[in-house]
Amino acid sequence: MMKVAVIGGGISGLCTSYYLVKAGVQVELYEPYKPNKENNKEVPFGASYVNAGYLTPSHIVPLSSPSLFASGLKMMFQRKSPFYIKPRLSTNLIKWGLNFAKHSNNKHVDYAIPEIAQINLYSKELFQEILSSNEIGNFQYRDRGLLMMYKTKEVGEEELEVSHRATEFGIKSEQLNHEALKKIEPHIHNSVIGAVRYYSDVSTNPIEFMSKMWAYLISHQNFNLVENKVEAIHLKKSSIDVQIECGQENSCDKVVVTTGAQANFLLKSVGDSILLEAGKGYAIQTFKSDHIRFPALLLESKVAVSPFEDRIRFSGTMELSGINHNINKLRVSAIAESAEQYYQGLSTADFRLNEARCGLRPLSPDGLPYIGASKDPRIFVNTGGAMMGWSIGPAAGKLITAVLLEQKTELSLSPFALNRF
């Protein structure tokens, strides 16, 4: 039986393992931070746990777009802004930044939109398939759509334009004025002038989905978890050795690197690298859960609002400050402040700011993921999901499984090739 090492247990690693296990492959998953309910071990950080849980067919515009580029430049020097780049003397950051600037044009946006829409819609179908198969059990899958709420006419018009483009892909939406919005979301602030409601988007609960996926995988005989960090990958003629922290080496036939923003640490050990930066985001929560009904994006402050069963998560910020999990209290409190700017009756005091968590979004400079083989055809990479990494988890996992097993893929993978820059 073919043995595959999947390195990294975020959504990319778990979905990759899910499809490999189903295909009858022997999977060894390496992840040092597996949550464990029995001994109350909680994952301290990680994009796949702190994200907003949206399945986002509506997010068709790539990160590298002229409007995001321009607003990013304006914001990046403000202490509390939702977008921040920490100045660093790093050749990787410089190369990444140059490529980001190069792709921030309308031609690239036109090229990327169909790719982003397709992989998101495909992934949504796969989430539905996982739900209806009942293999991992029932999980939150609320298809009430997503409200893109705005306070200024200019921002509203920009979102409306995006929504018109999205209709090309069958993504339905509707513009709501303040009064119409208040009917479905009664606590909105008087200064919110409207919203675009996308009907395509779905809200899930990441912690619930991740723990159910872990349980499913662990129940399989052809799945083995190694709760350890991988230090290096050693290529040999007829096999590959995966070296863990204690120095032990485990042999396998193929490897999938799913270590999110940290993918280069391992790729370098096999003589490869990709253009990748970490986009840190934070999440906080309030238990005033009867206050908000709909998942929403607060467009001016770039904060995502996710109602879960007993709590509401507010998440946001895109901080390019390298690989670290330091919590910037100023940015965390800016997320909480946005609550009172968009909703009545909510204030910063309603949040548990000292329990803020962060996660690193894996960002490519063109806003498209990396799904494919590395320079060595036995090493595969599935990362770069950026702001839609949760949404595309099942699709990316299924696509990389098909490539690894030399099967036909549902979507063309050339836009996601590792060597495209």
Ligand SMILES: Cc1cc2nc3c(=O)[nH]c(=O)nc-3n(C[C@H](O)[C@H](O)[C@H](O)COP(=O)(O)OP(=O)(O)OC[C@H]3O[C@@H](n4cnc5c(N)ncnc54)[C@H](O)[C@@H]3O)c2cc1C
């Ligand atoms: C605040 C916030 C909100 C977001 N909201 C959304 C949303 O609503 N919808 C959406 O689609 N996306 C969202 N995202 C993006 C999404 O969460 C990420 O793109 C996605 O989770 C990335 O998953 P991943 O598995 O690739 O990486 P990660 O979740 O970072 O997982 C990588 C894993 O690899 C492990 N690892 C690293 N190095 C090693 C090593 N050497 N050996 C072994 N293991 C290792 C880490 O411990 C980690 O568990 C959001 C992100 C943030 C931060």
